[in-house]
Amino acid sequence: RDDQGATGEAIIHADDHPENWLTYGRTYSEQRYSPLDQINTSNAGNLKLAWYYDLDTNRGQEGTPLIVDGVMYATTNWSKMKALDAATGKLLWAYDPKVPGNVADRGCCDTVNRGAAYWNGKVYFGTFDGRLIALDAKTGKLVWSVNTIPKDASLGKQRSYTVDGAPRIAKGRVIIGNGGAEFGARGFVSAFDAETGKLDWRFFTVPNPENKPDHAASDSILMSKAYQTWSPTGAWTRQGGGGTVWDSIVYDPVTDLVYLGVGNPSPWNYKYRSNGVGDNLFVGSIVAIKPETGEYVWHFQETPMDQWDYTSVQQIMTVDLPINGQTRHVIVHAPKNGFFYIIDAKTGEFLSGKNYVYVNWASGLDPKTGRPIYNPDAMYTLNGKEWYGIPGDLGGHNFAAMAYSPKTNLVYIPAQQVPFLYKSQQGGFKPHPDSWNLGLDMNKVGLPDTPEAKAAFIKDLKGYLLAWDPVNQKEVFRVDHKGPWNGGIVATGGNVLFQGLANGEFHAYDATNGKDLYHFDAQSAIIAPPVVYSVNGKQYVAVEVGWGGIYPFFLGGIARTSGWTVNHSRVIAFSLDGDAKLPPSNDKGFLPVQPPEGDKSADAQKGYFNFQTYCAACHGDNAESGGVLPDLRWSGAIRHKEGFYNVVGRGALTAFGMDRFDASMNPTEIEEVRQFIIKRAQETYQREVDARKNANGTPDAASLGIQQ
Numbered sequence: 001r002d003d004q005g006a007t008g009e010a011i012i013h014a015d016d017h018p019e020n021w022l023t024y025g026r027t028y029s030e031q032r033y034s035p036l037d038q039i040n041t042s043n044a045g046n047l048k049l050a051w052y053y054d055l056d057t058n059r060g061q062e063g064t065p066l067i068v069d070g071v072m073y074a075t076t077n078w079s080k081m082k083a084l085d086a087a088t089g090k091l092l093w094a095y096d097p098k099v100p101g102n103v104a105d106r107g108c109c110d111t112v113n114r115g116a117a118y119w120n121g122k123v124y125f126g127t128f129d130g131r132l133i134a135l136d137a138k139t140g141k142l143v144w145s146v147n148t149i150p151k152d153a154s155l156g157k158q159r160s161y162t163v164d165g166a167p168r169i170a171k172g173r174v175i176i177g178n179g180g181a182e183f184g185a186r187g188f189v190s191a192f193d194a195e196t197g198k199l200d201w202r203f204f205t206v207p208n209p210e211n212k213p214d215h216a217a218s219d220s221i222l223m224s225k226a227y228q229t230w231s232p233t234g235a236w237t238r239q240g241g242g243g244t245v246w247d248s249i250v251y252d253p254v255t256d257l258v259y260l261g262v263g264n265p266s267p268w269n270y271k272y273r274s275n276g277v278g279d280n281l282f283v284g285s286i287v288a289i290k291p292e293t294g295e296y297v298w299h300f301q302e303t304p305m306d307q308w309d310y311t312s313v314q315q316i317m318t319v320d321l322p323i324n325g326q327t328r329h330v331i332v333h334a335p336k337n338g339f340f341y342i343i344d345a346k347t348g349e350f351l352s353g354k355n356y357v358y359v360n361w362a363s364g365l366d367p368k369t370g371r372p373i374y375n376p377d378a379m380y381t382l383n384g385k386e387w388y389g390i391p392g393d394l395g396g397h398n399f400a401a402m403a404y405s406p407k408t409n410l411v412y413i414p415a416q417q418v419p420f421l422y423k424s425q426q427g428g429f430k431p432h433p434d435s436w437n438l439g440l441d442m443n444k445v446g447l448p449d450t451p452e453a454k455a456a457f458i459k460d461l462k463g464y465l466l467a468w469d470p471v472n473q474k475e476v477f478r479v480d481h482k483g484p485w486n487g488g489i490v491a492t493g494g495n496v497l498f499q500g501l502a503n504g505e506f507h508a509y510d511a512t513n514g515k516d517l518y519h520f521d522a523q524s525a526i527i528a529p530p531v532v533y534s535v536n537g538k539q540y541v542a543v544e545v546g547w548g549g550i551y552p553f554f555l556g557g558i559a560r561t562s563g564w565t566v567n568h569s570r571v572i573a574f575s576l577d578g579d580a581k582l583p584p585s586n587d588k589g590f591l592p593v594q595p596p597e598g599d600k601s602a603d604a605q606k607g608y609f610n611f612q613t614y615c616a617a618c619h620g621d622n623a624e625s626g627g628v629l630p631d632l633r634w635s636g637a638i639r640h641k642e643g644f645y646n647v648v649g650r651g652a653l654t655a656f657g658m659d660r661f662d663a664s665m666n667p668t669e670i671e672e673v674r675q676f677i678i679k680r681a682q683e684t685y686q687r688e689v690d691a692r693k694n695a696n697g698t699p700d701a702a703s704l705g706i707q708q
């Protein structure tokens with residue numbers, strides 16, 4: 001039980017078998033570096049499509065496929081698993097856990113899934129409704145399935161748990177977290193026996209609201225150290241406090257520790273959450289625990305008193321670096337808050353930190369402690385003012401994985417700039433069931449539909465591949481992309497970087513200088529990270545294609561400035577001698593339809609508020625879709641009052657992921673939402689039609705009401 005087993009040894013010695021990709025970040029160090037060098041800087045320009053496999057979910061695809069001895073295990077949206085022949089793309093088996101459609105709105109950010117774990121002949125993955133599933137890797141048959149969310153955790157509609165991150169396995173234990181801190185959640189991770197699915201231990205990341213034991217591994221540290229950093233009467237006691245571990249969980253065989261990347265607090269609003277006092281441990285932290293017991297070892301809090309959704313869940317990577325003339329085994333981390341951290345992996349000691357993107361919320365880090373030096377203007381919940389924050393809630397770097405190359409000693413970050421306007425909810429904290437409950441003013445989280453406001457915001461949007469020297473903490477080069485929300489990165493022994501982009505292109509770059517070596521039109525945006533592997537001595541690079549995740553969902557039309565594509569979700573793989581061709585695509589997307597007459601007497605402002613509260617997070621800010629889910633302005637559903645109520649109030653489309661909202665809005669309010677959408681359709685119809693009067697018929701910048 002205490003040993004690593006054959007799979008653990010294989011992952012530790014992954015470089016003896018570079019043909020495989022056995023764990024989420026390829027090795028336990030999660031460096032996403034493949035030593036394979038058949039494809040290199042001199043021949044990457046000759047890459048060809050080897051195969052493609054069309055997926056049955058046209059939503060965001062964020063998965064990192066695993067490759068085990070010529071078989072690819074790819075998880076897709078709606079928590080489905082496909083086992084493909086990694087050389088041909090032929091389906092070997094598929095498993096659909098049949099996640100009920102009505103749970104889509106329990107998660108903030110699309111029904112994505114980031115990947116699987118492999119151990120001893122079984123593949124493991126989480127499902128959006130909270131299960132952890134073990135399948136026989138050969139046959140796809142269910143071995144075991146457990147509900148990772150204990151019954152008493154959900155507290156009705158007050159708290160929300162979804163699983164979209166990849167499980168990790170250490171010493172025969174499958175470790176999995178969850179998401180939900182935008183709604184109300186109390187974050188925890190659980191470890192299950194890989195053979196039987198039996199719960200081994202659980203670690204909560206934030207205290208019990210009554211400072212009582214949970215009979216969990218976290219009891220003693222939470223009661224002795226964390227509880228004191230929260231106000232005993234803040235809204236966190238009802239909302240759960242957050243701290244969800246929705247992406248990064250890393251086992252380090254060198255230190256024999258598991259690192260948890262802990263997310264943002266619930267609710268975001270620090271004043272309402274904790275009466276504006278305390279650091280609120282362990283939100284915005286890396287926490288190190290023991291794999292066998294879940295026992296706390298150390299923590300480093302990157303964003304104390306977070307109020308900006310600055311999660312620390314972003315990928316945790318371990319690497320040996322020369323620090324002050326001495327080789328140290330360190331964690332390098334680029335969380336949402338915009339700073340690049342180097343932390344001693346054994347002790348959690350802060351070694352250095354520097355902003356890797358432009359930041360305006362802090363002027364720097366205390367060189368001794370690593371604590372941010374806050375800009376008082378950023379404390380919007382305490383000073384009562386609005387705050388235009390950079391990074392915003394999507395961070396300087398989100399789930400899209402970064403890579404490290406030991407050949408160049410550089411870290412390659414899919415960096416971005418997406419500002420966010422933070423303003424406190426007026427009149428105290430008021431949660432809404434079935435909605436994000438941030439303690440923020442939902443009338444303010446969107447953009448006004450004026451050319452000036454949109455142009456100013458778009459000017460601030462950035463997306464780029466950033467090559468970062470971690471030892472000297474400085475930028476070495478960057479490759480600018482069209483806009484934010486591009487895919488993760490992999491680095492190779494051939495000195496090539498691979499990255500898919502939001503504009504639908506798949507690229508190979510020279511790892512030493514960013515020179516563009518190759519690009520391929522994948523037809524749809526890529527947000528997932530590529531994987532590199534070989535079968536029968538032939539090297540491949542593969543990636544999941546599919547536009548989605550929170551950026552196009554919530555930002556709506558604005559997200560199209562990263563590149564206009566229409567979703568054709570698939571897995572694509574390249575080799576030097578491929579001969580596959582993608583079928584022709586529909587690149588037009590949702591077409592504007594003449595809107596119906598509206599009822600001008602409806603309360604449009606109330607319709608706007610409820611749309612922004614309940615609908616915008618999926619259907620897009622101000623009723624403009626970002627291209628993934630239906631653009632409601634052109635939907636048949638808005639044409640009839642009763643038809644619209646059947647969908648929104650009665651759940652006629654729950655099987656497709658559209659929940660019913662009659663517990664949140666009464667029939668009058670639902671009708672006001674319909675009238676608001678009709679009004680938006682009328683306001684924007686002609687400009688959307690005009691914006692398509694060009695050679696390829698796809699909308700240009702004028703569709704957003706701006707000239708570029």
Ligand SMILES: O=C(O)c1cc(C(=O)O)c2c(n1)C(=O)C(=O)c1cc(C(=O)O)[nH]c1-2
Pocket residue numbers: 062107108109110112162164178179180181182244246263264309311393394398399548549550551
């Ligand atoms: O606080 C949370 O529990 C939580 C969960 C998730 C998630 O589960 O996907 C995201 C976030 N937060 C988040 O802040 C965020 O920016 C985000 C982006 C995405 C995505 O997949 O596009 N998920 C999440």
Ligand SMILES: [Ca+2]
Pocket residue numbers: 181182263264309311
């Ligand atoms: Ca979050």
